[in-house]
Amino acid sequence: MSARQVFSFPDTVDEISARLVAAGVVLLALATIVFELRWMTILLALGFIARVLSGPTLSPLGQLVTKVIRPALPVAPRIVAGAPKRFAQGIGAVFTISAVVLTYGFEQFAVARWVLAALVGAASLEAVVGLCVGCKIYGVLIRSGVISEAACVDCADITRRVGVSF
Numbered sequence: 038m039s040a041r042q043v044f045s046f047p048d049t050v051d052e053i054s055a056r057l058v059a060a061g062v063v064l065l066a067l068a069t070i071v072f073e074l075r076w077m078t079i080l081l082a083l084g085f086i087a088r089v090l091s092g093p094t095l096s097p098l099g100q101l102v103t104k105v106i107r108p109a110l111p112v113a114p115r116i117v118a119g120a121p122k123r124f125a126q127g128i129g130a131v132f133t134i135s136a137v138v139l140t141y142g143f144e145q146f147a148v149a150r151w152v153l154a155a156l157v158g159a160a161s162l163e164a165v166v167g168l169c170v171g172c173k174i175y176g177v178l179i180r181s182g183v184i185s186e187a188a189c190v191d192c193a194d195i196t197r198r199v200g201v202s203f
Contacts, residue, residue: 046092046123049191052115052167054093055122057102059163062129065098066153066160078140078149081156082133088126092119120189125163125171132156 062081069077084096093099132152139149162168178184179192186192 043094044090046089047119049116050092050119050122051107052117053110053112054102054107055117055169056164056167057106058088058093058096058098059160061098061102062160063157063164066157070150070153070157073146075140075146075149078133078136078153081153082130082137085126085130085133089123089130092123118189118191121169121172121175121192124175125169128171128174129156129160 062084065077065081065084068074069081084098087095088099093103132155136149136152136156139145139152159170162170175184175189176192179186179189
């Protein structure tokens with residue numbers, strides 16, 4: 038596998054897999070908060086960075102979901118655009134990197150726990166009801182012209198994903 042293949046995010050992703058990864062993030066972040074696992078903030082941040090850079094390729098959680106858990110589920114894939122999911126992973130990276138800096142740079146793990154609690158809230162929405170907060174923000178940024186529609190052709194034209202032509 039070339040470096041270009043490793044460091045690329047898929048154009049489309051299975052929403053079921055994304056929701057399972059979000060569930061994993063919820064469990065890890067809750068464990069970090071409840072059991073005061075300061076070191077876990079680093080692992081959470083590295084996981085988000087890996088998923089931003091490569092989708093599931095470099096992420097242990099992404100690999101567990103896509104190679105083990107998802108194939109065992111008898112549920113049809115739900116294909117969605119990859120760009121908003123990557124954006125959402127980027128937001129998760131900002132939250133978890135902030136938690137790392139608060140924990141180790143400023144000795145403020147109590148504040149970092151609140152940052153992680155916000156992450157748990159957003160990841161729970163994704164995992165439980167399929168509401169991707171980062172994806173919604175991405176859509177607002179496209180509609181407001183901050184992000185070009187060309188950045189996500191699938192976002193602008195859903196028929197490209199579902200195989201329908203008009």
